Each structure stands twice: as C-alpha cells, then as structure tokens.
Amino acid sequence: MSLNTIWETSKAPYYPIVAKEGQFAVGFALLFVALLLTGLFGLNRSFLNIPLLGLPASLAFGSLVDLNYSSPATMEPIFSAVSNDAYHLYTLLRCIGFAEKARIQITPDGIRFSVEESRVMQGLVFLDRALFTTYTFNAPPPQDRNDDTLDNEESTGDVYPQFLISLTALLETLQIFGIGDANQSSFMPNGSFQNTSGGAFSSPALLLGRTCALRYSSPGSPLCITLSESGVTTTCELTTYESDDPSFGSAGSEVDIPLQRDAIIMKIIMRSAWLYNAINELDATDPTVLTISASSKNAPFLTLSGSGGPFSESSVKFSTDKENGESEANYKNLQDDGSKRAKLAPAVTETFQVNPPSSMGSLVKENYRFALIRKASRAMAAASKVSIRGDIQGVLSLQFMIELGGGNGEGDLGPARGGTRHVSFVDFRFVPLVGQEDDEEGGEENRDSEGW
Numbered sequence: 001m002s003l004n005t006i007w008e009t010s011k012a013p014y015y016p017i018v019a020k021e022g023q024f025a026v027g028f029a030l031l032f033v034a035l036l037l038t039g040l041f042g043l044n045r046s047f048l049n050i051p052l053l054g055l056p057a058s059l060a061f062g063s064l065v066d067l068n069y070s071s072p073a074t075m076e077p078i079f080s081a082v083s084n085d086a087y088h089l090y091t092l093l094r095c096i097g098f099a100e101k102a103r104i105q106i107t108p109d110g111i112r113f114s115v116e117e118s119r120v121m122q123g124l125v126f127l128d129r130a131l132f133t134t135y136t137f138n139a140p141p142p143q144d145r146n147d148d149t150l151d152n153e154e155s156t157g158d159v160y161p162q163f164l165i166s167l168t169a170l171l172e173t174l175q176i177f178g179i180g181d182a183n184q185s186s187f188m189p190n191g192s193f194q195n196t197s198g199g200a201f202s203s204p205a206l207l208l209g210r211t212c213a214l215r216y217s218s219p220g221s222p223l224c225i226t227l228s229e230s231g232v233t234t235t236c237e238l239t240t241y242e243s244d245d246p247s248f249g250s251a252g253s254e255v256d257i258p259l260q261r262d263a264i265i266m267k268i269i270m271r272s273a274w275l276y277n278a279i280n281e282l283d284a285t286d287p288t289v290l291t292i293s294a295s296s297k298n299a300p301f302l303t304l305s306g307s308g309g310p311f312s313e314s315s316v317k318f319s320t321d322k323e324n325g326e327s328e329a330n331y332k333n334l335q336d337d338g339s340k341r342a343k344l345a346p347a348v349t350e351t352f353q354v355n356p357p358s359s360m361g362s363l364v365k366e367n368y369r370f371a372l373i374r375k376a377s378r379a380m381a382a383a384s385k386v387s388i389r390g391d392i393q394g395v396l397s398l399q400f401m402i403e404l405g406g407g408n409g410e411g412d413l414g415p416a417r418g419g420t421r422h423v424s425f426v427d428f429r430f431v432p433l434v435g436q437e438d439d440e441e442g443g444e445e446n447r448d449s450e451g452w
Contacts, residue, residue: 078140078161079106079216081132086212086227088131088404088422090174093167095379095400095426096123102167103243103255104223106216107160108137114256115167120431121372122257131404131422133211140219161216164241165223173236177210177229216240257429263392266294266364268302269351269385272400276380278316282306283374285314289433290370292388292396296354297362302346306370318346350385357392366394367433376400376428383426394432399425 083089096102099115106112110128129135140161213226222237282290287306294302300317307313345352356364376398380386383400390396405421 076138077136077215077217078219079111079137080214081111081129081135082211082213083132084211085131085405086174086177086210088424089127089212090171091382091404092125092127092402092424092426093174094171095376095382095402096125097167097171097378098123098375100166100168101164101241102170103162104165104240105160105162106137108139110135111214113167116257117372117375119257120369121375122429123376124256124427124429126425128422128424131424161219163219163223164243165238169238170223170225173225173227173238174212176227176234176236177232257395257431258393259389259395259397259429260391260393264389265354265356265360265392266388266390267351267353268294268349268388270346270349270388272380272383272386274318274348275386275388275398276377278304279374279377279380281316282314282370285309285311287314287370290368290373291365292368292390293363293365294354295363296345296352300346301352301354302349308370318348320345320347364390366390366396368396368430369433372430373398379426379428396430396432398428398430400427401425 093102093113096113096115099117101115103114104111105114108129110126110131113125113127114122116122210227210229213224213228215224215226217224220240222239224235224237226233226235228234282304283306285306286309288308289306291305291307292303293300293305300319302318303315305313305315354362354364356362379398379400379402383402385401387399387401388396389399402424403421404424
C-alpha cells in the first residue's frame with residue numbers, strides 16, 4: 001500500500017449501510033428470520049418450499065455473516081494520523097522511556113503519553129496534532145465505553161479513548177529503520193547524555209524520507225504503526241491493554257500527580273543545559289537525595305545539593321555575576337506581568353520567582369530522590385529551556401521545552417521541513433521525600449504554574 005493510499009484512507013470517511021447503533025437490532029432480526037424460515041423448511045421439505053423458505057433463510061444467514069465480519073473491518077477508525085518526521089516522535093517519547101508501559105489518551109488536539117514509577121514520579125508527553133501531516137479523530141459512540149466510564153462522564157465531561165501500551169515496543173518500532181542508531185550510544189546506562197556530533201551520513205541527516213502512520217480502529221484493537229522509507233513499508237501492530245487501576249478510564253488529570261497551580265511558591269526558568277550539567281556534577285558523588293533550595297533574599301539564591309551517598313555531600317550553587325555586582329542584569333522578571341522587583345536572582349535564570357509563605361521565611365527547600373530526578377536527564381539533554389516549578393505541598397515539576405525541526409544548535413532536533421519548527425513540552429512531576437531532616441530556615445514547599 002502506497003503512502004498516498006494511506007493518506008486518502010485516513011481522510012476519507014466511511015458510512016456503513018447500517019449505522020453502528022442499529023447493527024445489533026438488524027443482526028438479531030436477520031438471525032430470527034433465518035432460524036424461523038429454516039425451521040419451517042425443515043418441517044415441510046418440498047421443492048416448492050426451497051425458493052419460498054430455503055433461499056430466504058440462506059440470504060438471511062449470509063447477510064448476518066456479512067454484517068458481522070465486513071462492517072467492523074471497514075468502519076471509520078477512531079484515530080488515524082500521518083507524520084513526515086518519525087524522528088520527532090521518537091525523540092519526544094524517548095524522554096519518558098524509563099518505564100516499560102505508557103498510558104495513552106487520544107484527544108482531538110493530540111495524543112497524550114504518561115508514565116509513572118511507584119506513584120512518586122510521572123512523565124508526561126503531549127504529541128500535538130501540529131506534529132502530524134494529517135490527523136483524524138472520531139470519538140467512539142457511548143455504547144463502546146463501559147458503564148463506569150459513562151457514570152464518570154456525566155461529571156467530568158468528554159472521556160476520550162485511553163489504553164496502555166508497551167512503550168519499549170513502541171520505541172523499538174519507531175527506530176526499526178535505524179532512527180535511533182546514531183543517538184543510541186549517546187545515552188549512558190543511567191540515563192545521562194554524552195554529547196556526540198553526527199556526520200552527513202548519520203541520523204538525523206538521513207531521516208528526510210521517513211514517514212510514520214498511526215491508526216487505532218476501535219476500543220480494544222491494536223495500535224497499528226506503518227513506517228515508510230524509500231519505498232519500503234513496514235507495519236507493526238502493538239497490543240493495547242486496559243489498566244487494573246480503578247481510576248483508569250476517568251479523565252486524565254485525575255490520575256496525575258497533582259500540582260496546585262493556585263499555590264505556587266517557586267518558579268524558575270533557565271537554560272536546560274545548566275540544570276543538566278548540575279545534575280551530572282552531583283551524579284559523580286552517587287547521592288541518594290537531591291535537595292533544592294531557593295531564596296529570594298540571601299545568596300546563594302539557588303542551590304542543588306546531593307547527599308546520602310558513599311561520598312561527602314556536594315552542592316552546585318547558582319549566584320549572581322560577581323563582576324557586575326548588583327547590576328540591572330541581575331534583576332530578573334519576578335512577576336507574571338513582566339515587572340521587576342528589587343530582588344537579586346541567579347545570572348543563569350530568565351525568570352526567578354520565590355514567594356514562600358511567611359511561615360517558611362525566605363527559603364524554599366525540599367528533598368527528592370536523586371535516582372528519579374536523574375531519569376529526566378534525557379529530556380534535559382534534548383531541551384533548550386526548563387521551567388522548575390513547585391507548590392505548597394512540595395510537588396516538583398520540571399517542564400522541558402524541546403524545539404523540533406530547526407536542526408541548528410542546542411535544542412533544535414531533527415531535520416528542517418521547509419523551515420517549519422515545532423515546540424513541544426515534556427513534563428516531569430516528583431513527590432517530595434517525607435521525614436527528611438528540615439533546616440532551621442524552613443524548607444518545605446516547592447513549585448507551580450503553567451511554566452512559561
């Protein structure tokens with residue numbers, strides 16, 4: 001099947017002769033008529049009854065079989081999309097590749113992937129429909145959803161298709177033509193990134209002819225992935241699963257690690273490379289706990305500390321530029337409206353907001369498992385900027401901005417398509433450690449907001 005045929009198939013709507021909501025009634029009626037005519041013919045077998053009873057019974061059985069086997073296969077799929085840049089999809093999904101399975105939610109605006117570990121870490125990737133050349137979504141009718149989902153829908157609004165899929169298998173499928181070969185050795189076993197430069201004959205330089213088509217026909221059906229390159233087409237069907245979690249099937253936001261957007265006490269935007277380098281420096285001492293401290297009044301204004309490992313405690317401090325002193329460059333935008341306050345901020349930050357409640361003093365301090373933070377290093381290496389947010393409960397959000405399509409410089413991944421560039425976000429959320437020693441200056445809460 002050619003790529004043009006796939007595009008036309010994904011766009012052309014299919015209208016069955018019998019509507020899906022009426023197929024059961026029609027099928028039952030045909031079956032009843034067929035059994036009735038067959039019974040009458042069996043009671044009075046004669047040449048006269050063959051055209052009167054036998055042939056209509058055969059036609060009824062044949063129509064029933066055709067309705068059951070032909071219509072579902074040709075019905076309009078719930079979701080179909082085609083992307084000209086399979087590498088972009090691979091890059092974003094690999095940022096959350098630390099988990100074996102991912103939860104997928106298909107919406108009219110894009111595809112949402114989420115993974116978690118022990119309910120204390122969550123990774124979120126949203127593939128916007130702008131990343132696809134064609135994107136078609138047809139919400140399944142209510143009868144295709146279970147009763148529990150229908151009960152929840154009354155209070156949560158539209159509930160879109162959700163299922164689990166093997167993320168490992170999906171990543172292997174996307175790189176079946178060697179999409180990730182050149183970058184495979186760039187990532188260390190612990191999730192760290194080793195910067196390497198590719199040539200003219202390495203990916204992503206050789207990805208211009210690759211396309212990826214996704215298709216999800218009906219609830220419970222496999223996710224079909226069709227990859228095409230230079231006339232070679234490969235189709236893979238990945239099994240979809242339903243979660244045993246009772247909350248599965250409800251709105252996606254209900255199962256996320258909650259971030260209180262109305263109780264943000266820390267918001268920092270900086271180049272992702274600075275955070276990536278700091279985590280790598282701390283990783284050398286093999287710590288078990290990462291402590292994040294931020295202050296709006298006292299230096300150092302932002303500190304990342306690693307402790308609990310076999311070596312001594314280590315820290316990375318972000319301070320103002322000592323050569324410039326308290327110059328205008330050190331005063332950052334501390335308010336959402338862009339106005340400035342008379343507070344200093346680290347020179348590496350673009351936005352620095354630290355507003356702890358009066359009970360905490362001027363210092364925001366929280367502890368997290370270092371091993372979990374390190375699993376976000378792939379996103380750190382691929383992103384151009386990071387938004388560090390924390391709420392009053394200590395929940396940490398690291399939202400990475402990844403620029404796709406430029407191919408020039410840090411954060412620009414993949415080949416350019418006629419100058420088209422897309423910006424995507426990968427969001428990680430972490431639950432703080434409970435019971436860790438608190439400093440005398442407070443040290444409780446962390447981040448919030450919509451990041452940028």
